[in-house]
Amino acid sequence: MQHDLIAQARTWLAEDPDPETRDELAALIEAGDTQELAARFAGTLQFGTAGLRGELGAGPMRMNRSVVIRAAAGLAAYLKAQGQEGGLVVVGYDARYKSADFARDTAAVMTGAGLRAAVLPRPLPTPVLAYAIRHLGAVAGVEVTASHNPPRDNGYKVYLGDGSQIVPPADGEIAAAIAAVGPLDGVVRPEDGWETLGEDVLDAYLARTDAVLAAGSPRTARIVHTAMHGVGTSVLTAAFERAGFPAPVLVAEQAEPDPSFPTVAFPNPEEPGAMDLAFATARRAAPDLIIANDPDADRCAVAVPDTSVEGGWRMLRGDEVGALLAAHLVERGVSGVFAESIVSSSLLGRIAEKAGLGYEETLTGFKWIARVDGLRYGYEEALGYCVDPEGVRDKDGITAALLVAELASVLKERSRTLLDLLDDLALAHGLHATDQLSVRVEDLTVIADAMARLREQPPTALAGLAVTSAEDLTRGTDRLPPTDGLRYHLEGARVIVRPSGTEPKLKCYLEVVVPVADAAGLPAARVRGAELLAAIKRDLAAAAGI
Structure with a gap:
């Protein structure tokens, strides 16, 4: 077996056109590093x-x-x-x-x-x-x-x-x-x-970005922007200048492309610590918003001032931004279909229904969302937003940033904030609280074992909430083609478990819906939502053995 492995490596080496990987492979062969070669x-x-x-x-x-x-x-x-x-x-x-x-x-x-x-x-x-x-x-x-x-x-x-x-x-x-x-x-x-x-x-792309904004809308929101050492800075700043927004304040340490990503462990705004420099910049600049793109700028993360949290700034969840943009588009009077993936918050469907708009649910990924007939707006919780499907049939962190900034500007004129609008949505549709249990693994069998365990011994209750239905998505549904995933509906909650398609992770998407009678009940509803999510996360981890 060792002889066959070395022979296979030598065959690959002979046709490798890259001097760097040739040297790398030759060194492994010379050292007889069969463990690394086997991998x-x-x-x-x-x-x-x-x-x-x-x-x-x-x-x-x-x-x-x-x-x-x-x-x-x-x-x-x-x-x-x-x-x-x-x-x-x-x-x-x-x-x-x-x-x-x-x-x-x-x-x-x-x-x-x-x-x-x-x-x-x-x-x-x-x-x-x-x-x-x-x-x-x-x-x-x-x-x-x-x-x-x-x-x-x-x-x-x-x-x-x-x-x-x-x-x-x-x-x-x-x-x-x-x-x-x-x-x-x-x-x-x-x-x-x-x-x-x-x-x-x-230039043609930038000219198209104008289409996401309403003619004559206010453009006063001031933002701090980080590109996470990626390629978004020049394009985003050009788009904001064309639109007439104030020039973004850049997180200088992360503004220029750098493939080593020296200031972050993972160049993802959702990862712990990735936004620390943006928060520090915002505390100096006092903007209305922080907007972060991931390295290829197809995702858009948003943080808002919030005196109730340590440091004074709070990251919005992707589902929160997704609902805010939907509400903004509804107020602008758009027509068409709103769409989201199955792992995203059910709040979008309620917003679309109340507005008399079409609504579709798809498998995870913009490859599915972009194909929805009559799509006007699509999003998924992993910070992806398609706000101009006629221009870009995919998630777009640049045009999403423009639309968020427009919404913040509209609210600013009314002496209101994005957090105020989230409260409005909770009062209108119930508090939709979401969270994620995400486990990164070195050994992919951990993911396979967890999925098998959940299929063989599905939970009957999570956080004290009865599981009212369980679906194995490998069989598909009336509206969805087959995919490797599990979906549980609970009394007032929903859980989806699936392996990531792009990273060695098992991802579990959690949502609870807490009724809210009036504004005075919002704080208690948030506490209840957080408690339920924490308990579901705990019980699901135990059920999956992770």
Whole structure:
């Protein structure tokens, strides 16, 4: 077995086009590090509806140029099989390690396969790529990004010509085409022949951002902004300037792209400590809001002044921002369908119903939300908001930031805040409190074991609330295709358990709904909601064995 492993590694080494990963792999072979080699050659990084995502390094279980070239060749073969010979593929990339290399390799493979390729002019937010696909009439797009993953990761996200991410069966067909790619020396990769786009594509995206705001709306909200060492700063500040908002105050330590992400353990606004520098900046600048983007700026996090919490600033949950934006759009008189994924708060459905708007619930991910017929607004709790589906059929942290700032400006004119509007929503629809139990693992069998345990011994009650129905989502439902997940409905609560599609995590999404009779009852309702969530989290962890 050891001999076969070394032979497999030497075969990979012989065709690796990257001197860095060649040196890395050669050193492992020379050292006879079979444990590390076994980890890297235990299989292949699987291409799915999230594309590819993994740790950088040599070998088929890591993100590297060899893996990317095969992915690009498989995608090219799939597009040609769909009759797209000669079609345009737009390629974008973030500022992570190797992103520019992976983008160039993708453009070279597309060109060599008889397609046309155009690369964005520099590292830019993922929403710019999603916009450019439809703007340029492309047959597909690729974004090289690992979003908010740790610094050593990178990823490969694929869009088709409608500007939305791939879903079955396209993902399986592309995966099969990737598996059919032969030796890399058979993949034609010319040195040139593709186009590098100019700044005009970004200008067109920025012009489109104006569409999310109401004509003549107030633009007075002052924000502190952090890009989390990603690519969002220049685009967000340009969008705010075009719209006529005050210039954002930047978190200087995190404003420029830096693939090492030196000030955060994980470049995700939801992670503990990630917002500390933004809070410190806000205490000096005294803005109306803090807005944070993740490194590829497709997510948008919001924090608000709150004297009741330590430090004076509170992060809003994704579900809270999702409801606030929905309420704002309703007040503006929009029409169409509101949509969210099953893991998001049920409050959106109540807002849509009261406003007489359509409502749809989808599987997790914007690849599903973006496909809802007549979509006007979509969101999911992981800080993703689609506020202009005609422009970007995906989550967009730039346009979401503009819409949040507009809402804050409208409320500011009325001497009110986002927290006041949340109170209004609780009084109108009940207090919808949400939380998450998220467990990051080194060994993926922990996740499989937890899911199996819950399927074999489903809980009958959580936090003293009876489980009124339990669904195994692998079987699908009347309105949802199959997915690996479990859903429990309780008396006044809901729980969904699923493995993450992009990280080694088991995620459990919790929601309780507490009736509120009047404003005087809000504090007690919040306490009750927090108590129930904590108890559900405790009981669910015990039931899952995590």
